[in-house]
Amino acid sequence: MAKTRSSLEAAGLTQRTANISERVKKIVVSPIKEMRILAEKVPGAISFGQGMPYVDTSPEIKEKLIFALKTKDISKYSTSPGLPELRQKLAERVMKKRGLQGILSENILVTVGAMEGLGAAIMTVINPGDEVIVVTPGFSSHIEQILLAGGKPVFVPLIEKKSWALDANAFKKAITKKTKAILLCNPSNPTGTVYSKKDLQEIEQLVLKNNLILILDEPYDFLLYDNAEFYSPASNPALKNNLIACFSFSKEFAMTGYRIGYVYADSGIINQMMKVHDAFCICAARISQEAALAALSISDEFTKDLVKKLDYNRKLVMSWLDKMPELFEYQVPKGAYYIFPRYKIENLTKKNPKLKDINSFDFCLKLLYEAKVETVPGAAFGPAGENHIRMSFGAKPEELEEGMKRLKKWSENLTQ
8 A cells, every 4th residue: 555645746746734734634636636736747647637628618619719808898807606697697507507406696696616516615615623525536636635635535445356346334433423415526526437326326325324415416417328328316406515526627517627517506515615615715717707608608519529539549559458458457447537457466477576565656657768658557546545546538649549658668768
């Protein structure tokens, strides 16, 4: 097991500790971003790291944004919860996507990406010492957000042999008097799992029975493969007072750099979250809110085409992993644009005894420096992620092809 949760520390970088708060000392920059920082110093490195689609933002969105710049005064703050027109359209969007009724703009908070929404949600509902149940492997930044709020992440392992399925019984056993919330990303980052309706409904019952808050992170709800069926607990009206759902424009509209997202929750929760939102950022960037309005007005053909391109990439990466059965095994991802293969330590050790018990941080550093391929250590996603790596297949197909060739060549030369 890795001695650190930081890729930078694993690479030998030290950090100042004098006059730094204890809460900040306890957290790390997400290894996803840390690996990107390290990879920038490796000429020619190919990225399977940070999750970004290679497709550019729709020209139609850009044109509408240019028009807004020319015809509107968007150089000033919006109100903290967001532009009224945007909040109204987002309320309508949530009703349509989740089959709900009666959602008002007061149930919507426009945020600086889903990440800020998640951070504000956790800061709003978690007291120091509160426990938050998260899955492992689960999104690395969730862990840091909980720790920053003074909470304690409680890890519930997914069932790898069942394609990283939820284990409702494990959730039930993990609940204590200190449990305040459950946090889920669906489809999953990092595994690409699309959780079943049955399993999610069991989680819903645990939430209601124990009066917990269910925080949903759903930026990939549109990105499904092999006819996978997506279900969201946000569609259950009974959870209205126990739910915070976070959404993003980053993935669906290829707008990662715009940093724009939104939250749906009971208006009483939204009003409390606004305190955190205002304290940290006042409001989402006005220009990004205009871009979000533009995105909501385009046809769904852009998103359909994006899904097709990413599905092609998924199959490409899986086909190459299938050529390296001695090194990797994996569960087929049904959503998002990540795959989470396990590297086979037993076979690595046979080829090179020096690799015995190599942890995922050191393994990813070897791939970066020796194969010039950027991946993310599995241990960044909690204890069940050890001996795995996360690979994003959001890059251009030709880059993925070259990266997989490098991995295969590296694996063939392990005895050297």
